[in-house]
Amino acid sequence: MNYYILADRFLLEGGEKIGGYLKIENGKFGDFANTIPEGSDVQDWSGYTIAPGLFDTHIHGVNGHDIMDGTVEAVHSISASILDQGVTRFLPTTLTSSSSDIEQAIKAITVATEQGLPGAQSEGIFLEGPYFTEKHKGAQNPDYFKKPNLDEFNAWQKLAKDSIVKIALAPERGHTMSFIKDVTATGVQVSIAHTDASYDCCMEAVSNGANNYVHLFNGMSGLHHREPGVVGAALTDQSVFAELICDGHHVHPDIATLAYEIKKEKLILITDCMRAGLMPDGDYQLGDFKVFMKDGIAKTVFGSLAGSTLQLINGVKNLQQWSGKPLYEIWHKGSLSPAHSLGISNKIGSISKGKVADYVVLNEFVDIQATAVEGDIKFKK
Missing domain, CATH: 3.20.20.140 (Metal-dependent hydrolases)
Known part of the structure; x- marks a missing residue:
């Protein structure tokens, strides 16, 4: 399952990234991009924050x-x-x-x-x-x-x-x-x-x-x-x-x-x-x-x-x-x-290229709106 996440904010290890697209590729996090190819599959979470699971x-x-x-x-x-x-x-x-x-x-x-x-x-x-x-x-x-x-x-x-x-x-x-x-x-x-x-x-x-x-x-x-x-x-x-x-x-x-x-x-x-x-x-x-x-x-x-x-x-x-x-x-x-x-931070724990795409979607009150495991949305409010 390959797609892009569009969101207002992403919580990263060293700070926040404002705006942009995050690629999800084969269940893992890919690169960030400001523009994406026409016709790409997009999960539009405009107005929300994306954080690691x-x-x-x-x-x-x-x-x-x-x-x-x-x-x-x-x-x-x-x-x-x-x-x-x-x-x-x-x-x-x-x-x-x-x-x-x-x-x-x-x-x-x-x-x-x-x-x-x-x-x-x-x-x-x-x-x-x-x-x-x-x-x-x-x-x-x-x-x-x-x-x-x-x-x-x-x-x-x-x-x-x-x-x-x-x-x-x-x-x-x-x-x-x-x-x-x-x-x-x-x-x-x-x-x-x-x-x-x-x-x-x-x-x-x-x-x-x-x-x-x-x-x-x-x-x-x-x-x-x-x-x-x-x-x-x-x-x-x-x-x-x-x-x-x-x-x-x-x-x-x-x-x-x-x-x-x-x-x-x-x-x-x-x-x-x-x-x-x-x-x-x-x-x-x-x-x-x-x-x-x-x-x-x-x-x-x-x-x-x-x-x-x-x-x-x-x-x-x-x-x-x-x-x-x-x-x-x-x-x-x-x-x-x-x-x-546990010595597995190379695999999970943060939004970083190559790590498993476990993530959550947060609203302004830090309430969970959706949860994805390996890029697959398993819960949606």
Whole structure:
């Protein structure tokens, strides 16, 4: 499918391009042009802005479905449901559970992906757990916490047909450093999460290959001036990425802005959304825990935040409003930074010649009007 996009504004990595035509050729971005050959196929989005598709690297579920349902239907539903949020790529994310439940989720993701996803496309599986510690467990079930086990992970990776691209763990657990080194040597990214690790422990984990901190400020030891903790390690190390949930509940707006000012291009906007996303207030399930959502905030019976119900487009809007930074700058924290963190920014994440033509159409209020995956418009308002 070859055509041109005509629009008022394009959000690029280094700024905005005003006006012109953008060529879409065989599902990839081509060159910009001021004039085009007569008779060319044109998608006329005059009056609108074109931005790269968003990439949610941490999402458990939405619209009544969850990855831990362990069904192909759930994976397909999540893929379709996040299109109108501007998300074109995602990492189906598991959580701590029994080995059999994790294996069933892996099977479902693998089969669903092989069948072909109807909306946003998977860039691989993210295992959030089960190698965590209890103090900052959040909504992860401590009954299944354990030490990292390379044989177990390799069995999961075989089941996934090598599609596991990221795993989160607590680095203070036994055998963790050798596990990090072995896993990252195969190309899998390791994230630090649900942990009470010291600053030095985190730095050792990074030296062994860890490159990301999951939902910064949540599920981790806080910042102290004599023991910087996990938060201190995440903020002071410019070599690593950090996820941020910008719903205004998980992190105060001013602290979210501070994190952005410090991390810059290493900040990744995520949702950590669970099945209650896009659903009305009420009772839901997250793994083995009952969750109650009120006013869009999901919590366990223990009072812990249980993931979020955030839409990624709203996370972008929130941080842009809180920080006052240009939209193109904040937008790429939800598209290009996630791609960078996984080493696939040469393929996706920004409007650049040769990259996959994942894009969204925005109105003046930054509302999604259309979403295209590989140049094919999958959602139109």
